[in-house]
Amino acid sequence: MRELTKAIQETAQKLLQDKEVELVVGFAKGSLPLRNTPCFIRQPEEAQKLVWGYGCENNLATYLRQRPEKLAVVAKGCDSRSIIELIKENQINREKLVIIGIPCQGMIDRKKVTRLLAGRELLKAEVKDGQVVLMGKGFSETVPCEQLLHDTCLTCQHPNPVLFDIMLGEPVPVKEADSFADLANFEAKAPAEKRAYLIQELSRCIRCYACRQACPMCFCEECFADCSMPQWLSKSSLNVQDNVFFQAVRVLHLAGRCVDCGACDRACPMGIDLRTLTHKMVRDVQELFGYTAGVSLEERAPLAAPVSSSTLNHF
Known part of the structure; x- marks a missing residue:
């Protein structure tokens, strides 16, 4: 990790000195053990603040949308996949972005x-x-x-950056484990049991929208949850049916776009199992459309392409 930290610092410093970029987005040491924080560097001498370690869990793609300046970003596998989808959705100008790729060993779950x-x-x-x-x-x-890694890291099939301009470090071996094995218990439940489980989990939701704010793919100028005409959700009181509706629509909006980075799950202050919803949606998209988000700049997302009759037969 020290070697990677030094390489990131040297790369960022050179990019800023040579005026190839105006801003470098990476990580700095956090105030707590095993916790690093997003960091924004504009001066070459500030590059020494940058670090790399098991606490760099944030998906930095969240900070790249609609940036006017040319910038560089330190990107692990899930970050790079989000960047690919954001480029395809015209939220990131590829010509103004330098991607510093970092192989990821997984991040520790605090x-x-x-x-x-x-x-x-x-x-x-x-x-x-x-x-x-x-x-x-x-x-x-x-x-x-291994016992302390995030669940998303334990099943990650893309630990190495998919898209990069500068690659630092040696590639990490891809895990051979079934990336959807964690869904087995949920899938084994009867429909009524699934609904009961989701209601139990989402009854704790305080609708703070931290999951939405942490997600790099949630960028609507006005979220349906904030609309008043029409008003989709109650704004004066919380109830579990509205919570279920909010999460269902949020997850459906991410179909074919979610890279399973776990940002929503980590952001939830109530410890709600949001990943079961998002991970099941990721698997359903793979099974129905043969599409994995964030692995190709050329392949169109399934819900952005015309639907064939053979696909409709699945429903």
Whole structure:
């Protein structure tokens, strides 16, 4: 990770010095262990702030839409896939973007760390040789890194950037595991059980819209949830039926566009299982249309193309 951090710093510094870009979007060290934060660098001497590690979980494609200046971005696999879809939707000007590709080993889920520590405060953490050492007042605990990765990282089939201008680091081997194995329990439920599960989960929703704001593919100037004419959702009270409706429409709007980066799931302050909805939608799009979002600049998204009679026969 130190080598990658140094390479990112040197690359960003050179791009800014040579005036190839006006802005570099990457990560800086966060205020908490295992947590890094999006960082925006405009001066060559500021490039030393940039870091890379297991806490670079944010999808930086969120910050690239409709930018007027020429910029560079540090992009892992899921970031690059979102960038591809945003280019196809005319939200990013490819000619004004330099993509610094970084192979991704996976990102550590702080929620899993919190559950593991069971109330103990994490003061320091180190990652070495596939092990995470968690340290605090009066304790030190070593855990295999694989146990703490985000669920999206455990099933990721595109850990390496799909699109890049500059590639740093060696490619990461692609996992051979079934990328949809986590859906088995949900799919085994009867329709009534599925609905009951979703109602149970979404009854905790406070409609803060953090999931929408974190998603790089949610960029409508006015979301249907904010409309007043017509008014799709109640604005004066919360109820579970409106919550289900909001999430159902949000997920359908992402059909053929979602790259399963997990940004919505991570952003939820209530810990709602949003990924089951999005991941099932990703699988359904693959099965119905043979399309995987964010792997090709040339291939049209299925819902942006004319529907064939053979596809209609699936419904």
